[in-house]
Each structure stands twice: as structure tokens, then as C-alpha cells.
Amino acid sequence: MPKPEKVLIIGSGPIVIGQAAEFDYAGTQACKAMREEGVTSVLVNSNPATIMTDEGVADVVYIEPLTLDVISRIIERERPDGLLATLGGQVGLNLAVELHDAGVLDRFGVRLLGTPLEAIRKAEDRELFRTTMQEIDEPIPPSRTVASLDEAWTALEEVGLPVVIRPAYTLGGTGGGFAHTREEFERIVRGGLAASPAQQVLVEQSLLGWKEVEYEVMRDGADTCITVCNMENVDAMGIHTGDSIVVAPSQTLSDRDYQRLRQASLKIIRALGIEGGCNVQLALAPRPDVLDWRAAGETRGDERDLPYYVIEVNPRVSRSSALASKATGYPIARVAAKIAAGKRLDEIQNQVTGKTTAAFEPALDYVVVKVPRWPFDKFGAGDRTLGTQMKATGEVMAIDRTFEAALQKAVRSMEVEGSSLLWEEREEADPLAAGATDNRIWHLMAALRRDPDTLSLARRTAVDPWFLERLLTLVRMETRLLSERLSPGLLRESKRLGFSDEQIANLAGSVTEKVRQQRLSWGIRPVYKMVDTCAAEFDAVTPYFYSTYEEENEALPEATSRALVIGSGPIRIGQGIEFDYASVKAAQALQAAGYAAIMANSNPETVSTDFDTSDRLYFEPLDEEAARDILDNERPAPNGGPEGMERVPTILQFGGQTAINLAGPLTLAAQPIMGSSAEVIDLAEDRERFERFLTELGIPQPPGAAVGNVEDAIQVAETVGYPVLVRPSYVLGGRAMEIAQGPGELARYASIALEAAPDKPLLIDKYLAGLEIEVDAICDGERVLIPGIMEHIERAGVHSGDSMAVYPAPSLTPAEIETVIDSARQIGLGLQIRGLMNIQYVVMREAGESSLFVLEVNPRASRTVPFLSKVTTVPMVQVAVNVMLGRSIAAQGYPDGLWPARDLVAIKAPVFSMAKLVGVDTYLGPEMKSTGEVMGIDRTFDSALTKALLASELALSAHGTALLSIADQDKADAIPMIRNLSAAGYTIYATEGTAELMRGLGLEAIVVPKRLSAGHPNVVDVIEDGTVDFVVNTPEGGRSTLRDGFHIRRAASEHRTPCFTSIDTALHAVGAMVSGNDRYSVLPLSEYTRRVAPVGDAAEARS
Amino acid sequence: MRSGNESRSSFDGLRTNGAVEEAQLGERQPAALVLEDGSVFRGHRIGHFGDAWGEVVFNTSMTGYQEMLTDPSYAGQMLVLTYPLIGNYGLDPPVDESAQIQVRALIVRSDCDRPSHPLGGITLHEYLLAGAVPGLAGVDTRAVTRRIRSRGVMQGLIVSEEEVERAQARLADLPSYESQDFVAEVGTPAPYEWEDAAVAQGSTEGAHHIVVLDEGLKYNILRHLRRRDCRVTCLPPQTTAEEVLALAPDGVLLSPGPGDPALREVQVKGVERLLGRVPLMGICLGHQVIGRALGAGTFKLKFGHRGGNHPVRELASGRVYITAQNHGYAVDPEGLRGGAEVSHVNLHDGTVEGLTHRDYPLVSIQYHSEAAPGPLDNGYLFDRFLELVRGAKGG
Ligand SMILES: Nc1ncnc2c1ncn2[C@@H]1O[C@H](COP(=O)(O)OP(=O)(O)O)[C@@H](O)[C@H]1O
Ligand SMILES: Nc1ncnc2c1ncn2[C@@H]1O[C@H](COP(=O)(O)OP(=O)(O)O)[C@@H](O)[C@H]1O
Ligand SMILES: [Mg+2]
């Protein structure tokens, strides 16, 4: 295939469950690869929090909604000759199909690069896939593809219960599931047909409990095929691979098993004609003494050939391929992009060794364990059972030389309560009986502590006994640590099994620091080994390391100026890809300033863990022990004594709360911190100290206090007046934070919150329902640079991460802006911030008076740093890092105060993954719930808003049907919206109170009962049968009313019907609809940001 | 007659009487691997209790430990496995690639004491014990590998902790690897017909008669031939060309085997006579012998190629294949004469991986098309050999 000249690369859009940071990693690599090949790259993504959309990664960057119309316009404008769609996840792939079907590719002569459309169809279309597998004689489980419920019933006759239902063209198992009964079957088939863009589902024989194995396969234009690695799921078939603990390479496959499945994978990639990478998922027969599969699978030929089935193929770069890349050092996305540009595998250099090429298969001499990170620490009420639909928001990976140690490090990396396998749930009932949940690994440990019979546990859980035996090794070591005196031998052995100092201290009845000092005095310290793709067969040049307790250390300190950047760990709600963006930018800034950047992180999906992001990468948990071990290792004096080189400073500002939490411990350990000191951080985060600080400056805060028990809480609330906001201190993402309308609610919330963080005080604040604004600022001690002010569309009370944020702030008056600048300057200088900070405010406008209250100050880079950096053109992280290195803001050429606004309007909108999280209430409140974000940018407010809504799939069509159920406190605000909808000819269904309001306005509404028992059709019916196109349901405070609306909101999520729970969002969405959805521009980002706004224009942009 | 499904009786006992459980009990015995350059790597003993010596080599395959242990090409060598967890899926007699464990000792990071696999299997420790072969576990095998990679292969000793100091002197007294004729130890002493239970119970029939010169072969080569409808006769390494031709074979295969190809003058002579008279296939040592017969030299690689991931380019098609390799010597193409050509090269170091001939029917490869262990990419080479066989018969 000839080399293209200009390639359009489609990104994957916002982070949602099933599609996380891995595609930023993939897309970034693709852009770099194109540059190396001399191909011009044009990138489009709606997600501003990505490295790929940054200056200098692609040649032309569009941050625009990922719709057919937008991409067609980009193609028309840019005239690329190639389209690379296989690096943008399912979103990219589906768009490629749409562009083709709409004739856009043909019309503009755009060639689909890499994987041909035919291959995408064969892999994604469940029926075509079946026939393709049959043609090449690869086994697939008995199944039928169906397009209607009627067909499904017929299929069920053939396949027989239990069955699994798998929708076509979806990701993360959306809409699928197991059916053991006919009722379940009907429900899931309906849901699956709705979820599938092709309205097609597969009804398939259940292979529950079979081994689930994946292969990552590459193929080039010359038909050379290789497998990058295979991965075995610890959780067998039936639990989505994205929700499974996964190990690489496989552990329980013999060479024969391994090679047969490998051969099948190669055969499949050839049959599909993929050029690039793909992921093949297979099911392999488990131990017959664990699960008798003989009825379900026949042996073909030799009895030593275990039966297997091909489950699915993803004809693109995927979450698994990101994992495989980090697990092996083989950059799948980069190689796939180069293949798309016409290169052969043996023409692509292996950058890890510098000698070999991409035409080889990595050899691992370590074990990699991936553990998913689920959001149930935030969504306690959600359905935690794991099945064929993915629920994890992110994942961690750990590397070591034994499975036990890798697993334990991965668990440490998850940053969940307990943070080690020692933790046990206080539960009487057998937790494993109800099926797997996110806590399964702890449940398995608990079960083994009570009964070491691995075979019977394997029978109950379908986890291969090999893995259970490894867990039993850990249980045995726990017992030894509990009972034996800690000797050098015992300590070393436990470290080799991955026990943390803290775990050892807990078991041995000591304290963590004492164990650490004892360990060091015995000379027991980790060594660092290299991930080199070749098991040490060749000298490798990329410094990518993991810790282990063995003899030889390969990560020798280098005598250069350097600093350690602590990353942000797994993607979770409240700490998303934005922090990886900041970490990557920090490493780049260090390098630009002549420093070597050392990166530590545990998240395999990220750009920060790419081998060429930093000068040295440590793939490690981000806790105190790991950080101190790394810092000790980076310092040549091996005993950490005063002699030798300077200690290596650590940068903690960019890795979210994960990193900032290390400030105290590292300072105690005499490790220097770059930027704001631990003292500064504590001052900002300690409620009482911070309050005193603000009072001294005369800056108001919502009245309130920190309390330690429920009685005091009620006392404080009485003083400041209800409603109040309750929250624990020192948490991210508004965890356990609620608005209480009266003492009853307050008492209930307070006790829950106190349980979530027992030894942390509880904060009670007066709830101020004003306008929320947010600033990010950089301080150097003299100047405070404010790149921009953002104003939220939703009033305070909706978490800033869940709000739509508008830049520049459209409604602030010049006087208000002055107050904000003043306040931010005082806070920055007063706190002695060095580097970044983020301040959230409420503006209360009463009787012509406007006052500004500080909600909180985060002494670190915030979620909005990538968004603001992009729209203001201020490279915020770089400026901040330079400040930390001693270059003042003035020396960098930036002013004090507010950076002149650009001539544009940019709106950041949150994106949720609620369809996947059964049982979670979706209403917006002070606790963050979104998983990702998109940006709409344009010249006017209306167009920017339209694009933000389009990109977050909330755009409303000009005609249709709405369901309104509006809380009393919002009714007055809702009137213009209702009038607008009526005027637009919308049919309106409404619950009683809202209908009454409408009657009062002389408007018509069809009344539907809210209570599900009060006859049909009720609120849920009109959602489920597709009658309504969108829903406005704003909750009143109070538990019972919340419960009423819960069904409405869940039904809307599950049916993928847009549902507005904040009246402010709804008003704007309807406003945008009325203003006309199609009037927006499609331009490269640099076109929008080129000009500074004429003074006074910001406020006018809105009209 | 020997056959592939003949298992060592000792295993059956082990499986049933639980004697091994006993043997596993007790304290770990510290021991060390001492290399010629003076480096010492510590671990503990597994398998047979005893010292061992030999050339220390590493293999980077992540699976296939049992196939490697029983590969006769490892005669005289102590094998370091770079993958750290060995024995996970157990060991089971039908997986053996020859009649016994062939390595002098096995060195691993960690041996699995509770294997798990649908087809069952015993532990690595039990297996080594039954084969009376010592093992060393708990070793920083990556450090050993890096040492060998940078210094080249060396001889080594596994000894108890107290013996470490004296080990250096003992190493100096050992005969060099190059000087020993291991083929004499592992090649078949007598001719036999191969039968394969999996192909056709008790049958040795086949459409083509292939003679295999057994210099230390792996069973899977024979299985490949049987699966392609061949009758297979294996002959001792010293068999002359005349004796081979007297059996009127349709094709001759020279097997892999251990040691320096320079010691294989008899076989080189034999090949010189067979070339052009009967289709030939050479694998590994067999390929080196063919190379020498075609005028090429052979030389020792710094640390060999041992693993399941080596890319090889087939020059005719440009396609790259992933291969299983296990060799310490390579063919030096300098001197190849009269129509002999290099057909395959190693993508990593450019060494010769295959030879072909313009005039004679010949398939000659340095790597292991039979796999076991390793990728199944290269079975096509047996097909190619049989095409030559059929062609020769037809013409
Ligand atoms: N026939 C089956 N029996 C049991 N489990 C299955 C079957 N097919 C798929 N699964 C499970 O469902 C999960 C999701 O299915 P898959 O088709 O891979 O969805 P996705 O496209 O989201 O990756 C798989 O990871 C596997 O665990
Ligand atoms: N006193 C208050 N009045 C009104 N809204 C508030 C108040 N305090 C917090 N909030 C709301 O709660 C959200 C989360 O609070 P914040 O302190 O920023 O928590 P986090 O640390 O999770 O970011 C804010 O974005 C704001 O909308
Ligand atoms: Mg899948």
C-alpha cells in the first residue's frame, strides 16, 4: 500500500466505562508515528483532557464533537487521503463505518488505512463473524444472531438456557448479560437490541467458568503475523475481561495450549485481513475436576488438544492492547500506525532494544497483573456484581517476578480502602455465594483463611486452582508473620511475596516505619529490573523499571539533575485522565528545562507510562513505601546517609490527590518536595487552619465549622441555617458529600460520612445556591497568573466536575472579575503557593449586591488544567514547573493577574457512564459522578453550547416528546423552558405537580403517574417504550422524593434517554435547541485561540 | 523398538503413592551456581540432591519447560529459564520430547509446588527427582542471563554453599564443552521404527519412507512426519550413506542434536554422498552438518539462540516467521559452493537460518520447525520437504 500524505486520526471522545485513557495513549503514539513517517496528521477528538489534542502532537488538532456531520466537514476542509480509525476505540471504528456508508470516504477519495472496512464488518457483525470463523474452521460456541425478540425466542429453542446475550457493535459488554430464565432472557434481549447500533444481538451458549484468554496480534501488509503477548483472566468466562483480574503471560496454559490458541489467533487475523493490531478473545476448557465441560465442548482430534472457542475479535487497538504494550514494552499502537502508513513489521525498529525490529514476539521474564478499579467506593448503592457488562472505570498494573508479589503491588496501587489483601469485610453471610463483586479478591482471601481447600473454592468460583494456590501462599505467609518472630529470612521472604511494610507491621504487631528501618538495617531493599521485551537477551536502552526483591539492580542512579514526578494512578471518578495530562506535561517541562524526568505511576492506560514520556519510568504503586524506595534508589549513597549526591526532589502537584497525599510522609522522611511545601498543602487542606487563614485575609467563606460527631454537626447547622452541606475533609470528588435540608437528614448523612473517614473531621457548611466559578492560578511568591476564569452553568451544589464550565465567564461583571483576581492573588501569595492552585467560589447576588465566597482551594493542578491550557494557550503546567525550578512568572514573560481572554467561548461538559452502573442514582449533586468530559468551542456561546451538548450526547432534536417532573424549588425557573418546548411543538408528558404548573400557564400536558403502582402508562413506561426523547427530572431534597425520581432516572439511563437532573442544564439544552442546532463552525483549535477577545466582548458573546 | 508413548515407570509410581510429598518436606537446602568468571548466584536445591556441571545457557521461552528439559540438544548443558515461574501447569510423560531429561541441571527463579492443568501433571521437583537431575531454584535468573549475555556462555557448577570457594578450582579442571561428543551419548544406539499413538495405533505404515539420522532428536519431528503419512525409520548417527541408501528411502532427515558440528565429520561425509540422490531435510545440528557438507564453516555464537520468539526472514517471500530455536553454533555462509544458497536469515543478528540448493532437493533450517516447544508457524517446512519427496518419486 502506498504511503498516505495526510491522515485523519479519530480519537475516542470522552472517558466512559469501557473506553478510558488507553486511547489517548494509542492516539498520541499514532500521531508521533505519523510524524516519524513524514505523514501530516489531522486529529479530531472531543475530549480536551488528552495529550493527543495538545500542541505539537498532531499537525492539526480539532476539538470537536465526534459526529458524522463534524467529521465530514473536517474531511472536506482538510482533504486527507487516509483515515486512521482503529486507534479511536469503538467510537472511531463506528464512525469509520458511518463515514463509509454515507459515501463521505468515496466522495473525498479518503482511503481507510490499516484495517479494511470489510474486516471491521467481519469482526463486529456477530453474524458475519460467525460465518467467517466457520469458513476457516475455527470453533465458535453454538449461537444465533437475531434482530428481534421473536427471532430470539426461536434461537433460544436451539441454544437452550442458560445463554449469554451479546449485542453487536458495542463496547464494554453494553447491553449484554446471562439469562438463566425466560424472564431474564426477554429483559436482556430487549435491552441488548436497544443498545446495539445495528439492532443485533447474539444468543449464545453459555461458557460460564471456562478459561478466558486473550491474544494481541499484529499483521503487516506482507502478511507477517506475530502475537505480542497473551493474557489470562483470573476471573473466568462470564466476567468481562475489563472487570477481570488479568495476568500476562498466561500461567495455566501448557506450551501446547499456548501455541494452539496463538495459531488460531494468527489464522483469524489473516482471515479478517487486518493490517495493524487486533485482539482475539478465546475460551479454553478448564480443569474437568473444577467444571465438567464435557457436555459443552468436544475435543477435536487429539485428546491432548483441549477444546476452545473463539469468543470475539476487536479489529482495533483496545484496552487490552494498551495493557499488553505496557506489559511487554512492545508499542502496539505505534506499530499499528506505522503499518497503516505502509511499513512492514521488519522495517519498524524496536525502540526498546534499538537493535531488533517489530517483527518478533516479546519474551517476558516477569509476571504482570492487572486489577480493575471500580467506582463502588463512591457508588455504595450500586449493583456491585460483575458480569458480562464492564463496570470498572480504570485499572492498575503491577510487575514482579512472582504472581503473588505482582498481585499485592497491584492491590496497593488501587488506592482503595484497606489497600491490602489483609482487609476483610464485616459480613456474616458467605459473600461468594451471591456471585462475583468488585471485592472478590478479598472474599477469596477470606475464604482461604477459613478453609484452605483450593479445589472446592475453585468449584464455587471457577477461578483456576493455580491462582487460589498462590493466594494460599499469601495466607500461609500471613500466618507466619502473625506467629513467628520477624527475622531477616522471614522478612525477605515476605517482601518477595509482595507484602508491604505496612502489612507486615500489621501482622507482626509493629509499626510501618519500624519495619522499614529494620528492613533497611538488614539490607533488605528492592532492586529494579528492566522491562526490555526480550528477557535480557539483548541490551535494552529504554529505562522502564519495576521493583523486586532479588540480587541485581539495573536502575543505577545517574549523576544528572533530575526530579521525580508522581502520577495519579488508576482512572476513577474524581481523578481522571486530566491528571495524567498534567503529569506528562510536567515531565516534558522538566526535560525542556534540562532536567531528567523520572516518572512513577501504576496505570497502564496512560501516556505517562509510555516509554518515551520520561527519562526513567518506575511502574510502581504510588504509596509512601514505593515512593521512598524509588527515591532511595535514585540516590547513589546506598544507605541514605548524608554523603553523596543530593536527594532527588519530588513533584506532587500533578498527580491529583494521590500524589498530594504523599507530601506529609515524604517531608517527614526528609525527602525534598518541589513546589508548594507540605506545610502549604496542609494549610490549604486543613479546614480550621484554612478558615483562620481566610479570616485573617478578610475573605469570606460559607459559614460553617469542622465537627467530630453528629451532635456538633446539628449544633453548627442550627447556627448557620439550613440547608447545609456535609462532607469529610481530605477527600477528592466530593465523596460522601450531601446537602441536608433539616436535622433528620443531617444526622443520617453525618453518620454515613463519619464512617467513610472515621478519623477525619466532618465539615458542615451553609449551602449557598449561587453562581459557581472556578479559577486555576500559578503563583511564584510574587505574581499570581490566572490563565482564565470559568463559570458553571449549574448553580453551586452540583460538583464542579459534573458541571458545565464556560470560559471566559460569561456573566461576571468587571467588578466581580476584579474581586476574583484580588482574592486569588491574596490566597496564592498568602498561602505561599509555588506552582499551581485551583480555587472554587460561589458568587451570591442579592439585591444588587454581589459577594464572593471561597468554597475550597486545591493546592495542586486541578481537573480543569488541560481544558484551560488549551483554550487560553497558556502552557500552565510548564509555567508551574518552571516556577518550581526557580524561574519566576515574570522571567517567563507572563503577567500578574488575569491573562487576557481569547476571542472564543469554550464549554467543558461532563460525560457519565450511568447505563453501566445499575442501581446508581444519576442526579447531580455535590458528589462527583461523571467519568469524563468533552469540550464545545466556538465563537459564540450558543454554538459552543450546541457542540458541548452534541459531544456529550445531550443535544435535543427540534421536535419530539419530553417527560417533565420538576421539583417545587425549580418550578419558577422552569417556566421559560416549558414555554419554549411548547412553542417548538413538543408533546409533553408530566407528573402531577408539573402538569398543574403547565395548566396554570395554559399549556397542555399528558399526566403520567410517578408511582409505579398507580396504573399504566407510568413515568417508567413512557421512557422504556421510547415514547419520550428526553427527560427533565430535578430532585427535591430529602430521601423519599429522591426515591420517587430514582426510577425515572434509572429508566432513562438504561434506555439511553437524555435525562437532565439540574434545571440549569435543562434550561440551556432547550435554549440551544430553540436557537438551532446546526449553526456551529468546525475549525482547528488554533483558529479559535488565535485572537484575544476585544475588551468587554466576553459578556456580549452570550447574546 | 522405541515408541513415543512409552513412559518411564517411575512416574506412575510417583503419581499414585505420594512418595513425592515426603521428599518435598524438610528444610530448603541452599546451594549456588558458580560460573567460570567467578560470579556466584545463590538459590536452593530442588529435584535430585547433587552437584552438577556443564555449559550454562539460557532459554527465553515462557512455556514448554518439559519439552526443553527433554530436548537432547541440551546434553552437557545446565539450562537457565528466564521465565520466572516454572512448573505451573505440571509435567506429564506424554509431553516428553525424548526418553529422559537431557539437561545436566535446571536453574529457575521459582518452581511451582502446586501445578494445575486440565490434563494433570506432577511438580517440577518430582519430575527432576525421578529423572535424578538436580535443580536450583530461587535464583535471580535475570542476573545470570545478563551475565551470560555480556560475557558469553561459560561453564558452571552447582554446589552446596560450603563448596563455593573451591568451585573455581574445580571449574578449571573440567573438560571444555567443545571437546565432548554428546551425540554419542544421546543419538540412538540402534535403528528403530517410529510409531505414534496419536496418529494410528500400533501402525508404522505410510506412503513415504523417511529415514531419520537420530543425533538426538525430538519426538515431535517424527510425529510431524507420521502425520504427513510417512513411515519413519530412525538410524544411529554413525550410519553411512551406503547403509542409508540401502533402505531405499524417499527422503532423509538429519536431526538436531547437541555439541560442536565440527565433531560431526562422519555425518558431513554422509551428506556429501546423499546430496542430490535423495531429498534431504536438516534441522539444527542436521542443518549445520549439511552446511559443512556444502562447503560452509560453522562457528560458536557468543551465547546462542534459545527461545521461542526469534524472527527469521524467508528470503524468497520476504515474510518473517517466528521460530523456536536452540543452538549454540551457526553456519558461516563463506565457502558455500556449487549452487548452495542461504534461504533464511535471522532478523536479529543476520546469521544463517536456512539453506537451499539450486540443483538438489534440500530443506535445511537452523531452527525447530517441529516446535514443541514454540510457535507452530513453521510446520510448512515439513510440507515443503514432502513436496520434494513426492517430486523426486514422481520424477
Ligand atoms: N458464550 C459465553 N459464555 C460465557 N461468557 C461469555 C460468553 N461470551 C462472552 N462472555 C463473557 O462476556 C464478556 C464480554 O463479551 P464480549 O463479547 O467480549 O464483549 P465486549 O465487546 O464488550 O468485549 C467476555 O469477556 C466474557 O467473559
Ligand atoms: N457551601 C456551599 N454551598 C453551595 N455549594 C457548595 C458548597 N460547598 C460545596 N459546594 C458544591 O459542592 C461541590 C464540591 O465541593 P468541593 O469542596 O469543591 O469538593 P471537592 O473537593 O470534591 O472538589 C462544589 O463544586 C460546589 O458545587
Ligand atoms: Mg471483549
Ligand SMILES: [Mg+2]
Ligand atoms: Mg471541588
